[in-house]
Amino acid sequence: MPELPEVETTRRKIEPLLRGRTILSVTHDAPHKYRDTHLAVGRRVQGLSRRGKYLMLQLAAADAAEDDPHDLEFIVHLGMxxxxxxxxxxxxxxxxxxxxxxxxxxxxxxxxxxxxxxPGEYAGMPTLAAMGPEPLSDDFRExxxxALARVAGAVKPWLLSQKPVSGVGNIYADEALWEARIHPxxxxxxxxxxxxxxxAIREVMGRAVEAGGSSLGDGVGNYRQHDGVPGAYQHEHHAYGQEGTPCPRCGxxxxxxxxAQRGTHSCPTCQVLRAEGKRRKADD
Structure with missing residues (x-):
């Protein structure tokens, strides 16, 4: 948390507050976590984009043309x-x-x-630099x-690596695997x-974005938007966080x-671990 749907909702909500605005100051006391943020001061926010779980503010000199060769990107990762x-x-x-x-x-x-x-200089951010295609874009090709899935290791950790597709975290991996009837x-x-x-990935991510993401529980730090509005997709979870409740498909x-050190939710009846070597020819 937050994953692609929550970050995309954040982007949509704060873009009207930032687009076209000039940054006057960025104040914090942790330069090792918030690197080179002083470079943003005095620059205009041309737009906000998203790559996987990363927010990206496009910055230009406040009095420069749109093609200013000295453009910068302000990268934000929301963490947990x-x-x-x-x-x-x-x-x-x-x-x-x-x-x-x-x-x-x-x-x-x-x-x-x-x-x-x-822009594009992500050497210090290896996950961003090696990230796979966006799940709701045309670049994500079946x-x-x-072809990649046919030779991959355990499918959930593979999805969480961000390499086959971007933005899928613990929540939406569990939900997509349940939807597809595949053991994690x-x-x-x-x-x-x-x-x-x-x-399943495309369907789950699409529905979650439209619902504004998932807000889990009422504790400190749980996902909310800047105006306090929570997401609604948690009401549609079939697997994640549903341990001990009946599977909506089979009961x-x-x-x-x-x-892989991550809490994982699945249905033992609908999502059976197929033994290696039992790939049914008819299923291919």
Missing amino acids: TGGFRLESGKHTRVVLETDAGTLHFDDARRFGKMAVVR AEFV AQTRLTAAEGRRLYR TDIVKTVL
Whole structure:
């Protein structure tokens, strides 16, 4: 948390507050976590984009043309509990002041990060540099995904690596695998499994974005938007966080296990781990 749907919702919500505005100051006390943010001061926010779980503010000199060769990118990773707020709070880590107002970056668990870099210079951010295609874009192609899935290791950790497709984290991996009826530890997916998973990822991510992401519980640091509005997709979760409740498809209780050090939710009846070597020819 937050994953692609939450970050995309954040982008859509704060873009009207930042686009076209000049950054007057970026205040924090952790330069090792929020790198070179002073370079953003005096620059205009041309737009906001997103890559996987990263927010990206495009910056230009305030009095420069649109093709200013000295453009910069302000990269924001929300970590586990990061989010923007209109008011300062006990967990405010960064204060971003513009000529139209102020945004406060709150982060209870302090895993969020920021950096100002030249566009595309992501050497210090290896996950961003090697990230796979966006799941809701035309660059995410079924044939290519299926080919990669046929030789991949355990499918959930593979998805979480961000290499086959970007923005899928713990919540939406569990949901997509449930939708596709695939065990999270399954290796070397068949072509039919790969196609089901491809469709499930697109469907789950699309629905989650439209619902504004997922807000889990009421604790400090749980995902909310800058105006306090929570997401709604948690009400549609079939697997994630549903341990001990009946699977909506078959009625068997959802179970929680640990896979690659991540809590993992699945249905033991609908998502059976297929033994290696039993790839049915008809399924390919």
